[in-house]
Amino acid sequence: MLLLRRSAVGLGGVARWGLRCLCSGDAAGRYRNTVLLPRTDFPMRVNGPNLLEREIQQKCGFDQLYKWQREKKAKKEYCLHDGPPYANGDPHVGHALNKILKDIRNRFEVLRGRQVHYVPGWDCHGLPIELKALGDLGTNELTPLQIRQKAREFAESAISRQRAAFQRWGVMAHWENCYYTFDGKYEAAQLKVFQDMHNKGLIYQDYKPVFWSPSSRTALAEAELEYNPEHVSRALYITFPLLTLPAKLAAKAESWGHVSALIWTTQPWTIPANQAVCYMPKVQYSLVKRADNEQLLLVASERISSLASVLKTNLESLDTFTGSDLEGGVCQHPTIPAKQAPLLPANHVTMTKGTGLVHTAPAHGMEDYGVATHFNLPVECIVDEEGRFTELAGPELQKKSVMTEGNATVISMLQAVGAIVKEEDCVHSYPYDWRTKQPVVIRASKQWFINTASLNDKAKDALKKVRVIPESARSSLLAMLDRRTYWCISRQRSWGVPIPVFYHKETGEPLLNKHSVTHIANVFSEKGSDSWWTEPLETFLTPEVLQKSKAGAVSDYVRGEDVLDIWFDSGASWAAVLPESDPRADSYVEGKDQVGGWFQSSLLTSVAVRNKAPYKTLVVHGFAVSEKGEKMSKSIGNVIDPDVVINGGKDLSVSPPYGADVLRWWVAESNVFSEVQIGPNTLNAAKDSINKLRNTLRFLLGNLQGFDPRSQAVDPKQMHYVDQYMLHVLREFSMKVTDAYSEFDNGRVIRLLQSFITRDLSNFYFSIIKDRLYCDPEDSLGRRSCQTVLEEILDGVSRSIAPVLPHLAEEVYLHAPGHDEGDTLFRSGWIKTSSVWRRPGLEEAVEGACAIRDSFLSSIPGCNAAKYELIISIEPGLFFELIESLQEEPTSTCSQLTELMMTSRTTLTSSLPLDLPSDAVTSTGNFLINLEGGMIREESSYSVAAMPTSLSRCPRCRRYTSDEPDCLCPRCKTVLENAK
Template sequence: MEIREKARTFAKAAIEKQKSAFIRWGIMADWNNCYYTFDGKYEARQLRIFYQMYDKGLVYRSYKPVFWSPSSRTALAEAELEYNPEHTSRSVYMKFPLRAPSPKLASLLDGATPVSVLVWTTQPWTVPANQAVCYAPQSRYAVVKCSTSGDRYIVAADKGPSLASALDTTFEVISTFSGEDLEGGACSHPLVPGKVSPLLPATHVTVAKGTGLVHTAPAHGMEDYGVAAQHSLPVDCSVDEGGLFTAAAGPELESKAVLEEGTDEVIKMLQSVKSLLKEETLIHSYPYDWRAKKPVIVRASKQWFVKISDIKPAAQEALKAVKFIPGAALNAMTDVLERRPYWCISRQRAWGVPIPVFHHRARDECLINSQTVEHVAKLVEQHGSDVWWTLPPEQLLPKEVLSQVSGPDGLEYLPGQDILDIWFDSGTSWSCVIPGADQRADLYLEGKDQLGGWFQSSLLTSVATRGKAPFKTVMVHGFTLGERGEKMSKSLGNALDPDVVINGGQDQSAEPPYGVDVLRWWVAASNVFTEVTLGPCVLSAARDDINKLRNTLRFLLGNVAGFAPDTDSVPVDRMHVIDQYMLHLLQGLASKVTDAYKQYDFGKVVRLLQAFYTRELSGFYFSIIKDRLYCEKEDDPKRRSCQMALAQILDVLVRAFAPILPHLAEEVFQHLPYGSEPESVFRTGWIGTSSVWKKPGLEEAVEGACAMRDSFLGSIPGRNAAEYEVAIVVEPGLLFEIMEMLQAEETSSTSQLSELMMASRCTLLAQEPRQRPAGTTELAGTFLINLEGGDIREESSYKVLVTPATQEKCPRCWKYTAESPDTLCPRCAEVVGGV
C-alpha cells in the first residue's frame, strides 16, 4: 500500500504538470472533467471488460515463455520493450554429439566415426534448459569433416564455407542430404549426462544465420515453446523472477545471474566437456525493459493471456472501416497485429488494477465468475482498486460465493497478486470516454510506436467486447530529431524542452523565448508523419514566418479602422474588379484550407497561408491599393470597396490559422475595430464565405492586366512606377473588352487599370497612337484567354508603351499628376476641398 500511495501521488503530480503544459500550449479541452485511469469508475469498467473477454474464452491462464524483466521482476509485453542496437552478447558455437542417427542418415555414416550436430546460440545460459535441436526439413544439410581436428559435424550445406571460416578451419564435405532425412534422429545433451535431445523439424529454422540447426529451450523461447507444444516436450524453467538460476539448474549454476556470471559458468561447463568450439562477442539489437533500461530475458511462467488468434480476423476486418493518416500506417498496424502470437496481460507489480481472480491455497485452481467480478467491480467503483489489498479477502467475495469456498481452516481462495498490463489499462479508455455501444472516437492520435501499443490494445479490447474498432480515424506521427538528424532522448540529454522553447532558457541569448505559437507553427509546418528536425534554425524560421504574418495582420487591422461592416459594406457586384478578384481568391483559399484540415494536413494549411499572405497580399494586393486607401475620401465607395475586401480577408485569414496559432488569432479578435464586445474566435464558427465571391471570369481580367503590368515593371527595375505613364494598346476583341472593365475612359490616373499598373496615368487604346513622345519604350506580348473550361479560347497581342511622366509630383499622393510641385493633383484637391 505504501508503494501504491507513492505511485498515486507521483501520477497526480505528473498529470497536473502535463495538464498545465497542455493548457499553456493552447490545447483546448474540458480540463475540469478529464478521465483518469486510477479513477474507481474507470477501473470498474476495465474489470468488467476483462470479465467479458474471459467469459468469451478470450482470456486464459497458461504456463508459457514471456518477456521477463529481471530488474523489475515482472512479465512484459512487446510494447514495453525498447531495443538496444549496441547490446553485447557472448555467442558460442557448440556441438551436440549425435546419439542415434535417423535411419536415412545411418546409411550415409560408417557407424564407427562419431558425428556431432553443430549449433550456434547468442544465449548460452539457456543451454541447460535444452530439450531438442531443430532443423529445416526443406533445406539441404551436409556431413563435413574438420581439417583441424578430424571431427565430423552436421551443418546446413550452404553454411559450410562460412562456418569453417568462423572456426578458423576448412571443411571437407563427406555427403549431403535433405533436412527431412534427419527425422527420427537424436543427440546427447552436452551438459546433462544421459539426457536425450531429439532432432525435430521446425518452420522457424532458417539457414540465413547460425548453422541451420537450432538449439531449442522451450522455457526460454516463443518459437521453441511452439515446438514443445507440438512434440510434447517438457517446459521446465530453472530461472527465478530475479533472473537467477534456481537449485533445479544444479549446484554449479544455482543463484547465479543468467546474463552475467551464469553465462560465464555455462560456457566453462561447455568447455570442460569439450562441447565448446568457439566463443565470440556479438553486438546486436536486443530487447530492454523500457523503464529499467536493463536487458530482459524470455522465461516461462504462469501468466494471463489474451487469445489474439481468436480476435485477429475480426480486428483485421474492423480496420478496413478505419481511416489511417498516413495511409501506410494501416499496413504497418496490420503487420504488427499479424505477427503477434498472444498478449500477456498480467504483471507482477503493486501499482495497477488487480486481475480479479482468486487462487486456491493448495491446488492450482482459480475462482472467477460473473458474481465475483461484479462484486469486486462495485467495490472498486465505490472505493477504488486499493480495496483489493486493504479489505479482508472475505469482503472481496459476495456472500453467496463466500459460503461455498470457506472450509474448516478458513477461506480456501485468496486474491491473486497480479495486476493488469498498462496497455490493458489504456486500451480500455474508449469504454470511459465513448461508452455508447455504437460510439466511435473521431480520432486517435499518437506516435508510430503505438501501432503495437495503445492503438492495438484499444482495437483488440473494443473488437473483443463490441465487435468494432473504437476509432474512425487513426493519425500516426513520427518523432522529433535534433537539427542534424540525431535521435532526441532524455537519456542522451539532447531533448529540447518545450518550456525552454516557449519561455527561453537560463541564458536567453543562447536559448531565446519563442512563445507557444512559434512552437505550434513549427509542428504544423513539419511533415509530422515522418521524423522531424528541431533546433534554433528551424525555430527562427518559424518565428520569421509568424512575424511576416503579424505584419500582414497589422496592415489589415489598421486599414479596416473606421469601417462598419453593417453600414459601410458595398454590394459584391459593385466592388472594384480587383477587390472582387481578391474575394474570388479568398473563396478558393477557404475551400482548400478547409479540405486540408479535414485531412489533418496541417503542413498544407501552412503552405496555403504562406503563399496567400506573402504573394497575393503583401506582394500584390497591398502594394496596389495603398493609393485608394490613403488618398481617397474616407467614405468614398472605392475605398469602402477595398475595406470590405480587407475585412473579409482578415476574417477568413484569422479563422484559417486559428487552429494552429490560437493565441495570435485571439489577439487579432480582441483588436477588431468593429463589433461590440470582443468575442473569442473559437465561439464564432468556422470560415464563412459566399458562393457569390466565386467569379472565374475575373481571373482573365486581372491576370491579363497583370501580364501587362509585369512587362511594364520588368522594364523599370528598381524605379518608382509612379514616375511613368503607360499606354496599353490592345487590338479590338475579347481582351480589349476585358480591359475596358478596368478602365472605361481612354485615359485615367485613378482607374482600376492605372491602380493595377501603379503608373501615374494609364491610357487604353484599340490601335497604336500616331505620335509617340520622346523616350517611349515599347513592350510587346500576347495573352491567351481561356474561358468556360476551354470553350472560349482567344490569343490576343498587346503592346505597352512606357513614357516618363510629364507632370509634377503631387505632395499628397506622390503621383506625377500635379501641375506644379506646390499644388495638389486634381483628385487630391477634390478630396481635400470636400473635407
C-alpha cells in the same frame, strides 16, 4: 485560365510599416494632415509574450471554451480521443508536439461549428511510476497498499504539473473532467472489457515462455521492449554427440564413427535447459569432416561454406541427405550425462545464420515452446524472477545470474567437456526492458494471456476501414499485428488494476467468471481498486457470487496478486471515455511508438468485444529531436524544455521567452510525419514568421480605423473590380485552408497563409490600394470598398490561423472592428465566405491586366512605374471587353486599370499609334481566356507602349497626375475642396 504572377512594385509590402507621410518638402507639408495614414494601437512586436498570452487566455475565456461548445447545439460531433500520456514526469517537447497537434484540430472543428468531444487523460499505473515513487524511500519493506499510496501520490503530482503546462499551451479542454486509469469508474469499465474477452475464451492462463525483466521482476509484453542493436553476446558453436542414429541413415552410417550435431547459440546459459535439437525437414544436410582434426559434424549443406570460414578449416562433405532423414536420431546432452536430446523437425529453423541445427530449450524460447507442445517435451524453467539459476540447474549454477556469471560458468562447463568448437563475440539486436534499459530473458512462467492470433484477421479487416495518416504507417501496423501471436497481460507488481481472479487453496484452480468479475467491477467503481487489498474477501466473494459460480466456501480461496498490463489499462480507454452512443473516435493522434502500443491494444480490445476498430482515422506523428537530428537526452545536454521556450531560461540572452504561440507555430509548420527538429534556429524562425504575420495584421487594422463593417460595408457588386477579385482570391484561399486542416496538414496551412500574405497581399493588393486608402475621401465608395475587403481579409486571415495561434487570433479580434465588447473569435465561427465572391469573368479581367502589367514592368527593369504612362493595345474581342470594364474612358489617370498598372496615366485602344515618341518602350504578349469550364476559350494578343509621363507629381498623393509642378492633381483638389 492562366494564373499569372503579380510583381512587387511601387511602395512595396507591409514591411514598410514606418512609412513617412506621402507628402514631402514644403509643398507636401501643407497637406500632411489630409492624408489618411494607418492608425492602430496593435503592436508590431510583443515584449513579454508570457504576460500578454495569459491576459488573453483570461479575457477571452480560454478555460470556458470547451464547456461552452459542448453546451452549444451542433449538427455534427467531432471526437478526438486523447491517448493518455504517462504520469511519471515533467512535461517535455514530445508532449507539446502531441497535445498542440490535437488542439489545432479541435479548435478548427469548434470554429467550423462542430461539437468537439475531447477528454484529456493520463496513464497512471505501471512499473516506472512505482519505481520512481519508491526510489527515495530506500526500503523494500512496504505492503502493497503502501506502495500503491506512494505511487498514486507520485502520479497525481506529475499529472498536476503536466495539466498546468497543457493549459498554458492553450490546449482547449474541460480540465476538471479528465480521465485517469486509476479512477474507480475507469477501472470498472476496464474490467467489463476484460470480462467480455474472457467470456469469449480470448483470455486464458497458461505456463509458457514470456519476455521477463530481471531488473523489474515482472513479465513484459512485446510493446514494452526496445531493441538494442549494439548488444554483445558470447556466441558458441557447440557439439551434441549423436547417440542414436536416425533409422533412415542407419545402413550408410555404420562406417561413420563418432558424429556430433553442431549447433550455434548466442545464449549459452540456456544449454542446461535443452530438450531437443531441431532441423528443417525439407533442407539438405551433410556429414562433414574437418581437415584440421578430422572431427565429424552434422550441419546443413548450405551452411558448409560459411562454417568453414568461421572455423578456419576445410570441411569435406562425406554424405548428403534430406532433413527428414534425421527423424529418430538422438543426441547426448553436452553437460548432463543422463540427459538426451532427440532430433526433431521444426519450421522455425533458418539458414541465414548458424549451422542449420537449432538447440531447443522450451522454457526459454517462444518457438522452442511450440516444438515442446507438439512433441510433448518437458517445459522446465531453470531461471527465477531475479534472473538467477534455480536449483533445477544444478548446484554449480544455482543462484548465479544467467546474463553474467551464470553464463560464464555454463561456458566453462562446456569447455571442460570439449563441447565448444568455436567461441566469439556477437553484436546483435537484443530486447531490453524499455523502462530500466536492462536486457531481458525469456522464461516460462504461469501468466494470463490474450489469444491475439485468433483476433489477427478481424483486426486486419477492421484496419481496412480505418484511414491512416500517413498511409505509409499502415504496413507497420499490420506487421506489428503479425508479430504478436499472444499477449501476456499479467504483471507481478502492486501498482495497477488487479486481475479479478481467485485461486483455490488446494487445487490452484482459478475462479473467474462473469458473475465474479461483474461484482468486482461494481466494488471498484464505488471504492476503487485499493479495495482489493483493504476489503475482506467476503466483499468480493459474496454468497450470491459463490452460488452462481458453483464454488465452495470463501475460506477455500485466496486473491490473485498479479495486476493487468498497463497497455490493457490504456487499451480499454475507448470503453471508459468515448460517447456511449457510438464509442468510436473520429481520430486517434499519437507518436509512431504507439503503432505497437496504444493503437494496437485499443484495436485488439475493441475488435475482441465489438468487432470494429475504436477509431475512424489514425494519425501517426514522429518524435521531437534536436536540430542535429539527435534524440533528446539529458546526458547529451540537448533537451528543450517547453517551459523555458515559453517563459525563457535563466539567461534571457541565450534562452529568450517566446510564448506559447511560437511553440504552436513550430508544431504547425513542421512536417510532423517525420522526425520534428526543435532548437534555437527553428524557434527564432517561428518567432520571425509570427512577427511578419503581426506586421500584416497591423497594416490591416491600421487601415480599418473608424470603419464599421456593420454599417459601412460595400456590397460586392458595387466594389472596384480589384476588390471583388480579392474576395474571390480570399474565398479560394479559405477553401484550401479548410481542406488542409481537414487533412491534418497544418504545414500546408502555414504555406498557404504565407503565400497569400506575400504574393496576394503584400506584393499585389496592398501595393495597389495604398493610394486609394490614404488619399481618396474617407467616406468615398472606392475607399469603403477597399476597407470592406480589408476587413474580410483580416477576418479570414485571423480565423485561418486561429487554430494554430489562438492567442494572436484573439488579440487581433480584440482590436478588430465589427463586433461587440466581450465577443471572442472562437465563439464566432469559421471563415465566412460567399459564393457571390466567385467571379470567373472578373478574375479573367484582373489576371489579364496583371499579365499586361508584367509585360510593362519587364520592359522597364529597375525603373519607377509611377513615372510612366501606358498605351495598351488589344485587338477587338472578349479580352478587350474585359479590360475595358476596368477603364470606360479611353484615357484616364484614376481608372481601375491605371490603379492596377500603378502608372501615371493609361490609354486603352485597339491599336498602337504610329507616331509613338522615340523614348517609348514597347512589349507584347498573349493571354488565354478560359471560361465556363472550357466552353469559352479565346487567346488574345496585346501590345504595350510605356513612355515617361509628361505630368507632374502631386504634392499630396505623390502620383504623377498633376498638370503643373507643386500643384494638386484633380483628384486631390476635389478631395480637399469637398472637405472644407
